[in-house]
Amino acid sequence: MADLVFIGLSITSSWGNGHATTYRGLVKNLARRGHRVTFFERDVPWYAENRDLPNPPYCRTVLYRSLAELEQLGRAAISAADAVIVGSYVPEGVAVGEWAIATASGPVAFYDIDTPVTLAKLDRGDGEYLTPDLVRRYDLYLSFTGGPTLERLRELGSPRPAALYCAVDPDVHMPLPVPRRWRLGYLGTYSPDRQPALEALLVEPARLMPRDAFVVAGPQYPRDLAWPANVQHIPHLAPTEHARFYCGQDFTLNITRADMRAAGYSPSVRLFEAAACGVPIVSDWWQGLDTIFAIGSEILVAGSAEEMAEILARTSDDERRQIARAARTRVLNEHTACHRARELEALIRTALETESRSRRPAAMAR
Template identity: 60%
Template structure:
């Protein structure tokens, strides 16, 4: 296929989780023989923080504004087999209207922020998507699966809402022979809605277990957060250092945004990254997690600090390693960027036929 993707960013992972998702997807689509053009709005905050200014897969072009986009890339959009507009694209509503009016192929929306998007729509905030655009996208690709997909179809009028979860690059995330520095670690930017869970599952555990070694990496935590003495803080951790960070932990903690907990079926990329490194994950609880990992066998669930401490202090080394290995096997079998590229192909074929596949939407997982 000839594919055009208009996304938030592929050149800069600064302050966003979109770039790594697009990098893996574009790379794998190109490996499978597709012609991919990625179009990114040239904005100052990414221009000064580009960690991949020239992605080596497909073609990446920057555009200055809507007029520049139309002037230079109308032919590409018109002639493409599949045109994907991502969430949080600047002036996304105007971009979407132009794509739907121009594309002869399949126009699609890729929502990397589905619970946030739906919350914004419900309060009339049409920053990058408006209700009238949804029926015009023949595919609505979503980071959230489960019942949310039915809502997008039945209440918002999408012809086909399909799960396209985040993924992991197994070439970058794999087990390493690292010295275990910490009993439990957490990687994530500060979020007010995540902080109570982080407090409950990690910081309270740290206060109860003085001998435990804990670490939190990520920016923007307010000064008033009271960090126990046995919790180390890392203000910023560049993506190339993530795998080594995971591998230096005996367990890693996953904490989910409140909107995603409510929606369910919203696995974060941190889940897949840590699992690909073979590091056992202790996670908060949300609907649909069991469709991604088997609780007790591939992931550990915690509701209180006592649950966390029970895993950290009581699990045998053999059981810990076995759980991490099973989680890694699951990710490699179902959740790599290569699987997502195959899913895009399948959904595009389905959309081109104009018929539903009949497969329950939250169970669509394409395997190699």
């Protein structure tokens, strides 16, 4: 059993961010494995107004309004913790990281849920929540991106970079007996760099297939965006509704942000969620996708509206179900939040064993 402290973007609100879903699954499974978790979250208006899980039952949640209040409320917990994990996009993240490193007696990790975006920021000299100095000072760099990016992090001076991919919570995402309403759907917050792919892989196929129904769910899409008549837009979908949403589709679309597509080895949590729900996925291509799923038998790939229309028109129901079953099996065997909790335990245990710390490494041994 260990005392773990997270300082993350949000665990109480999934509004316009994918961090909350990741933290909820990971923290819940750490708690199931006997660890005590405290989660510190900046109390900001846009999350305060849209809290879909204000009091997670598997951790102690502490809201703070400023860096000074975090220092006041968190000093005792962080100084006593076996390990501290600071997340990406935390407001005043550089100051938070420096304070956590100075205060903690155990290892301090940076949990980067946005690694390619973070590295692009560093290349531009943008130190919104991380600096080159902090890359070197964090004991662990936990990255949502694997592959060559880990070598890049070593070159930047990280003493211990490691991939800790996103994951799915199978307690939440599972096949449900709901009517299929849409031929193809997409779940994701609006992003200018993803929009051209959404236009090509969903909007244009919808125009080519006017008798079929399509759907896009997610916030922040421009109000003046003109959707075809057969494309429904749902402005926000709570995580509790994701499974029903996926299971209402014949196929679901995955689109990768430009920075993550360029880096490769950056699976989206939406991939794992849809697969766990038993829904076949059509994705854009990026390097490393074939290390996550087998192309053709566990996932399909499209690069144009014509390729997508061909998949939708030609894939039989038997093929669709077979692909969905194979992807679900892969995810349940390798990519659940329980798998990630065990991986995090092992990484922290290694850090405890190799760093000269005052706290005992046996805390993470289970």
